[in-house]
Amino acid sequence: MMFRPLHDRILVRRLEAEERTAGGIIIPDTAKEKPQEGEVVAAGPGARDDSGQLRPLDVKAGDRILFGKWSGTEIKLNGEDLLIMKESDVMGVIEVDAAARNAA
Numbered sequence: 001m002m003f004r005p006l007h008d009r010i011l012v013r014r015l016e017a018e019e020r021t022a023g024g025i026i027i028p029d030t031a032k033e034k035p036q037e038g039e040v041v042a043a044g045p046g047a048r049d050d051s052g053q054l055r056p057l058d059v060k061a062g063d064r065i066l067f068g069k070w071s072g073t074e075i076k077l078n079g080e081d082l083l084i085m086k087e088s089d090v091m092g093v094i095e096v097d098a099a100a101r102n103a104a
Contacts, residue, residue: 003077005084008047010059012038012072012083037094039064041082057087064094
């Protein structure tokens with residue numbers, strides 16, 4: 001099944017949180033908070049401004065983003081938990097340079 005968000009909405013997959021702290025302590029599932037980082041799976045065409053012109057989104061599929069703790073609406077699509085949110089809920093895009101990608 002394909003899903004295409006409308007207007008200025010985006011479909012986001014949450015990225016898994018770290019299982020350990022910097023000191024090596026393992027965090028149990030019950031103590032973990034939902035991650036506030038995700039990957040854009042799909043993006044709508046954009047929103048219309050006051051003059052009726054289509055304003056494209058700043059994010060695109062594949063971008064890693066940060067969003068608010070309570071942002072978006074949780075849905076289950078093809079057995080996967082995803083979020084639908086407006087572009088305005090996104091706090092920023094995480095840009096990883098080419099050298100860091102090759103090292104990972």
